Amino acid sequence: MARSGRSSDWGFPRWRGYESGRAATTVRLCDRHGCEEPGNCPAPKSPNSPERWHFCQKHAAEYNQKWDYFEGLDREEATARANAEQQENAGYAESAYYGWMGSGDGSRSADEMRALEVFGLEADADFETIRKAWRNRAKEVHPDVKPGDAEAAKQFQACQLAYEVLRQAEERRTWKG
Structure with a gap:
């Protein structure tokens, strides 16, 4: 009994069509009005919020330029958060020694x-x-x-x-x- 899904490439997968079976992928565009670039840089809509804007690299840099990460926190909370992040990123700081910069x-x-x-x-x-x-x-x-x-x-x-x-x-x- 013959299989119905047999291919005609004689076992050579390179003879098959490239990506012919895939559907088109959806690309999220930049959330900035009028921008047609892909929005692959998420940015928070407000401090401590899980909601995100999705900007292209140019508009993400513009959006983050004046971003205050510690907005709405008092001095002690801001210090505690900065210290916690510094402890989490200690491995990166140690690896900076090996950089070529x-x-x-x-x-x-x-x-x-x-x-x-x-x-x-x-x-x-x-x-x-x-x-x-x-x-x-x-x-x-x-x-x-x-x-x-x-x-x-x-x-x-x-x-x-x-x-x-x-x-x-x-x-x-x-x-x-």
Whole structure:
């Protein structure tokens, strides 16, 4: 008795038609009015909401540009959420050491960015520029230069901590193990 579903390709599947048996796939378009690009970038409609907009990459970047992730949370809740996410993403932070990125391309951590703000430097500043800024700032607010000035001592401590954060980050980037 012969089978009814026998193919005529003699066992060579390459002789069959490519994708001939598949139905057309539906593509979700961008939710921005008038955009005809595929909407493959989901974005939340409001904070802590499961509902999503679906934008193309261009409109998702525009939508997320001023997005406040911590909107509606008080300071303690925002800190708790940031710490929880940092703990969840600790493996990614450790793997950043093995990256091929250099300064100024998004490879700086939030701590490094805050440290750069102390010196008034941009994210792409090289370490020599950081060292010069640190020395100049330390000379201005050193307790020996301004004895008895509590604000200067506080600024000097912030300057020292910022430099230490940036120095350690530079050592991690340049370490050849």
